Amino acid sequence: MSIADNLEHVRGSIAAACARAGRNPADVTLIAVSKTHPPALLLEAAAAGVQHFGENRVEEAESKIPRVTAALVETGRAAPTWHMIGHIQSRKAKEIPPLFQVVHSVDTVKLAEKLARLVEERDQRLDVLLEINISGEASKGGFAASGWERDPAVRDQVWADVRQIAALPALNVRGLMTMAPIVPAMEDARPVFAGLRALRDALAESLGLALPDLSMGMTDDYPVAIEEGATLVRIGRAIFGEREVTL
Ligand SMILES: *Cc1c(COP(=O)(O)O)cnc(C)c1O
Numbered sequence: 001m002s003i004a005d006n007l008e009h010v011r012g013s014i015a016a017a018c019a020r021a022g023r024n025p026a027d028v029t030l031i032a033v034s035k036t037h038p039p040a041l042l043l044e045a046a047a048a049g050v051q052h053f054g055e056n057r058v059e060e061a062e063s064k065i066p067r068v069t070a071a072l073v074e075t076g077r078a079a080p081t082w083h084m085i086g087h088i089q090s091r092k093a094k095e096i097p098p099l100f101q102v103v104h105s106v107d108t109v110k111l112a113e114k115l116a117r118l119v120e121e122r123d124q125r126l127d128v129l130l131e132i133n134i135s136g137e138a139s140k141g142g143f144a145a146s147g148w149e150r151d152p153a154v155r156d157q158v159w160a161d162v163r164q165i166a167a168l169p170a171l172n173v174r175g176l177m178t179m180a181p182i183v184p185a186m187e188d189a190r191p192v193f194a195g196l197r198a199l200r201d202a203l204a205e206s207l208g209l210a211l212p213d214l215s216m217g218m219t220d221d222y223p224v225a226i227e228e229g230a231t232l233v234r235i236g237r238a239i240f241g242e243r244e245v246t247l
Helices: 003-021 039-047 058-074 090-099 109-121 152-166 186-207 222-227
Strands: 029-033 052-055 081-084 102-106 126-133 171-177 213-215 232-235
Touching: 003 029, 003 039, 003 222, 039 058, 052 058, 058 081, 058 090, 081 090, 090 109, 102 109, 102 171, 109 126, 109 152, 109 171, 126 152, 152 171, 152 186, 171 186, 186 213, 186 222, 213 232, 222 232
Parallel strands: 029 052, 029 232, 052 081, 081 102, 102 126, 126 171, 171 213
Antiparallel strands: none
16 A cells, blocks of 8 residues: 555545544644654655644654755645654753644643743744643653543642643643553543543633644544544554554
């Protein structure tokens, strides 16, 4: 299967999930997660219509992003939008603003403040999503929100953190991001996606924020994520095939 064939299949599944949920496919943005893959494959995906790419490591992005963007612009195509979806170490934060337009993995107030300072210095703003650990898995990063409906201490901490980040003028907080646990059937991930949406709705209402975006859904679970309101799906293997290296 070529990347173009894979994309056609993914777009069909996105459209089918939207139809089941009564949603407009134009409200779901496909982010092709290109981590570990060489620039040539990204260019192939771009030729098949991909406009958004997701990368998860700063070191890898530093060499790939300028090359792929330059190659596309030189041939008269639009520069893609680059999404950072992986954990950002504090000392690497300064590399982010020149490379990425959207960061999905803001996981501490400290990182948010650092990114805000960096983009301010560049007279820019940055679109960000706040990564939320909704499942409560110890191995997952993000703001710990598991149990927020029942536990006032959890709720207060999440609310305080989001309020603090939303007050940073250099950051445009677009919404929330999560990763579902690895489960035997995609249906099992539904409560996590519904939980992220419920948290978004509650935060938006009580803090008066727009929070239009939900970044959720990967190769194994994106149809269910879309049914539960995903606006950004991050899909790697279904487009590029299995990765040789796991990151
Ligand atoms: C790798 C990765 C993805 C894509 O995973 P696939 O299973 O290849 O679709 C999505 N989100 C994040 C945060 C990732 O690291």
